[in-house]
Amino acid sequence: MLTADISLSRARHKRRNEKLRRRKRNAEILRRHLEAGGTHVSKREKIRIDKANLQLKLAEGVKFCFDCAFESEMSAKEQSKFAQQLCRAYGANKKATTSLSLHLVNYDSSGLLAECCRKKCSGFLNYQIGFHAGPPTEVFKSERIVYLSPDATDALLDIDSESVYVAGGLVDENLLKGKSLDTAAKLGVPAVRLPIQEFAPPDWCPQNKIKSCALPLNTVVEIFLVFLQHRDWRKTFEQCLPLRFRNQRTVDTSALPNTPHPPQP
Template identity: 30%
Template sequence: MSCSSQADADDSSEKQAIQDTDPKPLQPSTSQTGQELTKNQIKKIARRQRLLEKVKSNRKQERIKRKERRRLRIANGDVQPRAIKSMSSKCASNIRVAIDMSFDHLMTDGDIAKLLKQLQRCYAENRRAEHALQFYITGLGGRSEQRFKDAVSGYDKWDVYRKSESFLDIFKKEEIVYLTSDSSNVLKDLDPNSVYIIGGLVDHNFHKGICMKLANKYGIKHAQLPIKKYINLASRSVLCVNHVFEILLAYAECKNWASSLEKVIPHRKRIK
């Protein structure tokens, strides 16, 4: 199956800031430290709360409109309903990919929330793929697992191999390949006898080289995606979890690194 181009859509910076901050309502006359608020401060808080409510309402309405538009297009025969794939289906890939969720202690609550969204994107893309990867989430526990339970309805029914154990306890040492941009080894192909580990970490470059250090510590193989061969990035070859997963998913379907990287890597990360 050939790879197709993919639009890269982002929320505006203002809406993203609102979404990530998730502020708690304050008392109308006092701050969280107990100090009296000025009239201007009270007005600002009220305006922010109104904006939050408006953004949430607009997003809800837009979701409803999108679903209705798609329903009408399906009814008119313009598009086909999305086929949901299972990892156990006959056409599923035998390539194994695992997200290592052992970095709770290095992330803020906000970073964990962002990582959760990236995992949701991985899951959604895998379910729609023609050849779904064998998808593992390992080392899941602590704040990350609690966030899953609180924020994702029915996450326990996801078609993934969800494990509380470390990937080191699940897979044989000789079949593990930890993906890290710091590796000197460039991935040439995907081997069904290997399992590819993606570090589940949102760190804003605060912990450079941590995945490489982990691979060296446990004496496991490591490799980087062949990004530099095909794409000129504006910064280090570090991608978020879902982008790495989507590249592997695309390559499993079309066996072409150039097309897979072109399809997934956002243009904002490239040298113009």
């Protein structure tokens, strides 16, 4: 029996590795085609290559999870907005040169939130993301999980490829003060906030700067993608923060710390 289990495990591992090799091979074919000056790719070929690239992102990208545990506390309007933000986040990741491995945790495939996603997101069932019924601590190693919360004391100064980042699936209208912070405590994982207070753009309103800033989920994903590209928080926020968070007043940025530039691997 033990020998059979070992053989089955090896077979699964071999299949996973073969799939990963195919995805890399497809991505390399497209890269060489474009570098050689090729411009035309058939629609069928483009679909195949796009799917392979998304599968590669899912397998190798920085892990980013949307926590669907708050479904029961969301109105129909908020569930609809969550679905719209998930669509935009998926689209941003699809187009980005950097990669996030997107996952839904505490996901109920028969729930109202899932139904809303199927209605609002074209091709949702074919999304190249992870669907997990359990909490993040059952899907990933607890010591690698970091929960994003606008109410956290500690700031996220760098994005680590080995960490798993979890964002509470509460849309920006549903500001349940401290909810994501409480969730992190119950899971026994650290909570961090985006370092907006430390690296605010020059036109960031001083009043907004000291508030806990709950951003749309797709904006958080875009912030991750841009930071992974530039490794510069100030540049990232200047590019990604919604215009509604800006005004004509300026803040003194001379006392703000410079963006840390972690050594490149």
